[in-house]
Amino acid sequence: MYASAYNKLFWGMIILIFHINLGPISILPNFVGYMIIYSGLNTLSSQNEIYKRGKLPAAILVVLSLKDIWNNKNSNVFTGNFYNINVFMMIIGGIAVIIDIYLIYIICSGIYDSSRERNLESLMINSEDAWKFYLGISLIFLLCLPFSMNLPVNYNMAIIIISIIKGIAAICIIVILRKCRMYLGT
């Protein structure tokens, strides 16, 4: 029962990291990922109470990430183009990152608590380390993001590098979710 829920969290996170676009339209937009995570958290609420607290941030992120369906071809991190800066959308993006940090905290806390109940020490340590890594890089990202409004376009390379590291931190969490399917799935 819980294995499929952890599997949903796994696939939800995969969708959040990897983006496939068909022209300007994102085939797997973030909101789909958050919906799958919401569904996973809904099931996991009966395994550990803490997962219940993740449903609200996941639901808010579904709404906030609806804007990502339409991919702006003028803003491409790989070409270094960050044109069309929209302060309002940037603030929304910043708020989404904060809520996302909280959501990842809930997921990692849930794994940590469930692992402790089953004396799975390595999974406990892994989930705590992954959370700290994700928190650290997300805070650096949040700190650097507003500077992209005012620094020369070339400096956005720093944002690209931080985004890649943030992706690696998310992959660490994905690997843990894979383990959870085996160790916490029953």
Added chain:
Amino acid sequence: MNINKKIVYIIAFVLMGVWVGNIIYYEKHVINEHLFIKHYYDVSESMDSLRLYYVESINSKDNVTSVMFPEIGQEYENFIETDIGSSNSPYYKLKTITVNLYSGGINTLPDKYKNKLITTAEVRFSSGKIMNVNVGRLYFHSYANKNSDLKLERQSSSSDNNGGTTLYTDKDIYVTSISNRFYNEIKDILRVSIDGKPLSDVKFPIKLKAGQTIDMTYQFKFSNKKDTRLNNAYNLVFDISTEDLQGNRGISNCYIDFYPNSVDNINVDILKR
């Protein structure tokens, strides 16, 4: 996995400060208007186009839909609008409106422009906005029966705003004067030399024997980065007046230009005033 609330408050405070600070700074720099630079052009008959430069917000999706010079009539001009890339600015982009003056033949300026002075342009944008722009001063040259005793041997220019022209003559002549209508206004930033001597120190007439050359070099040099003229575009035609031994007069031209090549070279704060 507990979180220290004190650390959360400190982080939230720092993030808030960084975000608010950057947004205020960004809003201070962002522009909603199109800011045209001033152009000081001698438009000669050999020019088939002229470029008007303007700065707009990097986020702007507005395009120019029509250009008209009300001082010469109500006709819309043929033009091409282009983006000048290679900017590092997070706020602005530099665009040009290239007005086509070509009338179908070489050195034939359409009659509507001949000997006219243009100072304003009516520019319409796709957003519906209409601007009456002070473009500077665009003088359209037209010489009646122009006779040139000096021929072009070589010409050079570089991206650091200097260059030179070498002209030669195939008969004995006197160079009686070298002039340009804008030169007095900008001689502190435009250094023109004739055969290595500053133009102001040159004594006219200069005698040139057949086969001899005359070198004219120039350099734009701004001592002050806040000089408003850094925001201008110049296309200058220097008239070199000559007279041969029979008393026949001629005019030869020497071209000097200074265009902004990136929005990074433009002081937008000065343009806003």
